[in-house]
Amino acid sequence: MEVVFTQDVPNKARAGEVRRVPDGYARNYLLPQGLAEIATEEVKKRIHKITAVGDEIRVRETAIMEELAKGMDDVTITLTARITPNGRYYGAITSTHIAMELAEKLGREVERRWIEIAEPIREPGEYDVTLRFSTEVSATIHVNAETEE
Known part of the structure; x- marks a missing residue:
């Protein structure tokens, strides 16, 4: 099943990525937890717009985390x-x-x-x-x- 990840899932995918995952994993874990949505054309377009904003936020958060780590x-x-x-x-x-x-x-x-x-x-x-x-x-x-x- 092809899904669009709505949140980062460690060791699987980042938010906004489109991935093919096993049907059971999608139905039993990703979809109920709100971590992904079924990848339709409408969802892909919406996520593409959101991803651009998410990349900006991720860059800012990474800078803050790097400062904290220093x-x-x-x-x-x-x-x-x-x-x-x-x-x-x-x-x-x-x-x-x-x-x-x-x-x-x-x-x-x-x-x-x-x-x-x-x-x-x-x-x-x-x-x-x-x-x-x-x-x-x-x-x-x-x-x-x-x-x-």
Whole structure:
């Protein structure tokens, strides 16, 4: 089935692109979620006009994200948590904890979905965490995980 994507779908397509996708994927996921529409000539014309405006917005957003990423490279945050007798945390430090601490340090909102960690931090130590603002823009921050007194 040929669809026009109305929003960016990671690892699939960007908004405004026309792609052929499996029928089930379109019917069960893309269309109900509002991520795409069936590609008719009318929809293609409408999306073409919207895409021009979207490209302008995307360029502006990318510039803002690049500026934000520039200031992140030398940022270090420290998080603490209680540990068990065998040296592991009772819980874990997750992307939510990192986002809250980073937002407090920077004085601006940081979305949890920007933070990429393979798995939650369960032991004290120093970690490098990637912040992916968009497909083109990313930064790395340093996270010090310490024990709570």
